[in-house]
Amino acid sequence: MQTMIYLESISKVYQTRNIETLALDQISLSIQRGEFVSVMGPSGCGKSTLLNVMGLLDNPTQGKIMLEGIEVQGYSDKSLAGLRNQKLGFVFQNFHLIPSLNVRDNVALPLLYRKMANDQRKRLTREVLEQVGLTHRAQHYPSELSGGQCQRVAVARAVVGQPEIILADEPTGNLDSKMGEDIMLLLQSLNKEMGTTVVMVTHDRKLADETRRIVHLFDGRQVN
């Protein structure tokens, strides 16, 4: 099985004028292609930081990150942006949809940063909206949607570019249990049917149990 994400001795220190906070401490982790991994731990233990480092949204203070066997440290802004665009898809707890764009344009966002014909972009967007059952909401704005619908839009945006990895930061955290289940089913189907690697941060033990592996963090350290 191919290693999709490989982290070696990753540390992340947040430095303010007077305080130094160690958010991640010597984390080493390997995630295989097609795995569904959940990351658990108490608030402030570094789960989101770990996800951000994996997603190349934040640089580690120390350590090595490899994506599909390629070390990405030292990559230029353009190359990192390219990797995020092609390989990674993000789902955030607060959805993070762009309020000024309608559902269709929010979903199409990652495709804007690819060289792609309009027709193809429209087709992919339409298909993924069908997949998450939101075709009828394509012209609506995020403010006109329920929380569950917003998160489905966020999932659609994460998968529209057919990334190999989805990084979901508490994707059900702001949803009721029914909506949370829907989103979980959506992520599971992506993992099973498309073979997409999913890394999900969650507080919910029940959801974590449905994944193939659980990584536990405590005070920035891995405590498996």
Added chain:
Amino acid sequence: MKFIHLKQIWEQFRSNRFFGFLSLFGMSIPVMVIMIMVLKIDLSIHPGGPERNNDQMLFLNQMKITRADGSYAWGGLPVGMIEKHFARMAPQNRLAFSASETTTMFRETNALDLSLRYTNAGFWQVFDFEFLQGHPYTRGNVKDQDNVAVISRSLKERLFNQSEVAGKTLKLDGHTFRVIGVVQKVNSLARNTYAQVWLPYTWRRHSTTTPYYNRTGAYGLTFRSSGGWGFPDIRRQVRDLKRKVNHLNDEGTRVLFAGPAQAAEIYFRAYRDPQAYKGVIMSYIGVAGKALIILLLPALNLVSINLTRIQERSQEIAIRKAFGATRKSLTYRIMGENAVLTLAGGFLGLVLAYLAAFLFKDQIFTAYFVADAQQAMIQMNYGVFFILILVSLIFSILSGWIPAMRISRLNPAYVLKGGAL
């Protein structure tokens, strides 16, 4: 820029109308002000029509007389002085002089206010009138005080409403004139030529051949240079003539001519202290400097709006970064948004300038002693508009730099966690 980017800029504008309109009007109002400023200057210096070749002309429209008792008077030139001195210094077809007046013509039950201009015969050679019918009056017509008139096309259409005017007459101030020519309508901002009826100056009431060295008159002079008679020759001859006139004058009475000068010199000198007048080029540089300062305001406004908007949009920008936007693409995006807003603001400014020019013609042009400001033919200077848009674009693109620099430093993870930019 892809259509979808334009669409997203529109969505951005729509979602924050306040900032959008602030930017749009911040740009369009300075553009409007500058275009009106340029319009005033442009039409005053280059009114076109018969005066389209005024770069070959020198104008002498005013003189000042100071008397021994300290009193003084400003006014036009007296016809006697022109006939006795100026008419002899210039080649006959190179000197025009005229005086304008208004009158009321009564036709059946209608009263029609008309602008008249009394001219010499050289007037028709100095200025480039477009004759649609007939011909101008001659020196003989002027000398013999023949009842002949040239009228404008608009007056012809109003009075006769038919294609030929041969044999038609019009009655002005108790005299009947035979219409011998019809010319294309003249812009009322063409101060040296505008009228609806042109008549031989010998018809002007109170006209006299007495030189009147110590009084002002009603006439303005135009000299058209030629290969053998250039501006320096004309200026020198007028200086000599002034000396001669002052020699003939009463003791202590002095004549000072406000010219001869080119149209631009007259325009820029009119509202300035003559002592402070630095010449046409410096005046143009002054106008460009004023325009630049006016344009700087929206540029600074854009910088400040951009900084505030970036603060507001930091989350959107972090999301875009998370999904693959590069620093460069975000920088281009911010600058593109600015450029689109600037262009839209610029064109809106042009539309507003047209509207203002039409609605406030009197207020804009009255200060130029124009007889019929309402008749002014507005022609915007698109060359200046192009430069304006270009300079605005440069400003707006530069104003996008500072926010773009901040964007390039943005840490998406930090912002998405709720941190401020």
